[in-house]
Amino acid sequence: MSATPRIARAINNRLALDFLWRQGPLTAAQLRELTGLSRATISDLLARLEEDGRIEVRGASDAVQPGPNARLYQLRPGYAHVIGLDARTDSVSIGAADLAGGRVPDTRLAVEADLGGFVERVVRAVREISQRSFAQEPNTIAVGAPGVVEPATGALRSTGWPPEWHARLVAALKAGFGATVLIENEVNLAAVAEHRLGAARDRRTFALLWIGYGVGAGLILDGRLRRGESGGAGEIGFLAVPAPVFARQQRPPGLHGLVGAVPILDLARRHGLDVPGGASVPAAVSVVERAARDGLPLLDELADLVADGVLALCLVLDPGCVVLGGEVGRAGGAALAARVGTAIARRSPFPAEVRVGELAADAVLAGAVATALDHAREQLF
The missing domain is CATH 3.30.420.40 (ATPase, nucleotide binding domain)
Known part of the structure; x- marks a missing residue:
C-alpha cells in the first residue's frame, strides 16, 4: 500500500532534516542529490520547513553561481533546545544545546544542606538557562544519576548508596516543565558520550x-x-x-x-x-x-x-x-x-x-545532552 501524501511529506521532511543535522548547511541541489527527490519536491519541502521555522537560510555557497540555487539551508538553532543534567552525590551540572548541537556554557551547582531547597534551585537554574539562551522551555531534559533505571517504567532505583534527592529532582523537573524528562544511569551516559565523541x-x-x-x-x-x-x-x-x-x-x-x-x-x-x-x-x-x-x-x-x-x-x-x-x-x-x-x-x-577514555569530567553531561538531542530529533524530525 502506498503512503498517503501526508505520510510522504513527513518522511521527506525527516529525510531532509536528518541530512541537514548530520552534514550541516546544504543547498537545494545537494539535498536533491542526497535524498533522490525531485526538484519540485525539494523546493516545496524547503519552503514548508522554512515557513514552519525548522530551517533557515545561512548565506550562499561559493560553489554555486549567485541566485536561489546557491542558498545554504541549515537547521534553525532557535527552533528547539534540550537540557542535560549530571546529578552526582555532591553536585549537579547542567548543559544545554540547540537541535544543531550548539552548546551554551555549562553550569555547576554544589549540593546544599537543604536538599529540598537545592532541588528547587536546580529547577530554577534550568528555567533561567532556557529563557536566557533560547527564550523558551526545553523540548527534552535528560538526567544522568547513579543507580539502576528500570527500562519498563523509567524509574530510578537505588543500588544502595545514591541519595534519595536524585529521584526528587526528576519528579520536580517533570512537574516544572512540559518537556519530556528522561532518566539514565550515569555510566551508561558516559558510554554514549565516548561512543559519539570520545x-x-x-x-x-x-x-x-x-x-x-x-x-x-x-x-x-x-x-x-x-x-x-x-x-x-x-x-x-x-x-x-x-x-x-x-x-x-x-x-x-x-x-x-x-x-x-x-x-x-x-x-x-x-x-x-x-x-x-x-x-x-x-x-x-x-x-x-x-x-x-x-x-x-x-x-x-x-x-x-x-x-x-x-x-x-x-x-x-x-x-x-x-x-x-x-x-x-x-x-x-x-x-x-x-x-x-x-x-x-x-x-x-x-x-x-x-x-x-578521552572525555574527562563532562562525560556524563555530554552523554545526557546527546541522549536528549536524540529524543528531540526523533520527535521533531
Missing part, C-alpha cells in the same frame, strides 16, 4: 569500565546502549572483591566496589605510600597518577585488579574493546591501559583492546 568513535561494540568512587560499566553493543532486562547490565561493582585488597569489614555501608577509590587507597597504604584516610576520589586519582608517572609496582597490581573487571566483560560479552573511564580510570593513562591489556591477553582467549 575514545570509541570508531567502534560499534565496546564496553566502558568506569572507575571512580565505585566501579561500573556501560555497554554499547552493535551501536546501541544495552541496559538488560531490569536495567542492571554493567553493574560489575557487585562482583566479589579480592580479600587482601579490600577487607569486608572495611567496606562502607552500601558500597560495592571491585576497585574503586577505597580499595585503591588501601592498596597504596600496603605499598607504603602516605595517603589520607577515608574514601576520597581526588586522593585515589593522585595515587594512580603518581604510580603511572613514576612506574611504581603498585600500578602492576592495580592493573591486575582492573583486569578482573575487564575479564568479566570480555568473557561474557566479547566486546573487543574496553575503554577505561571515570576520574580514577583515566588517571592511569596509557601506562595503566597497556598493563591491563597485557593482563587480559594472558588470561582471556578473546582479544580486547584497552583504551583510555
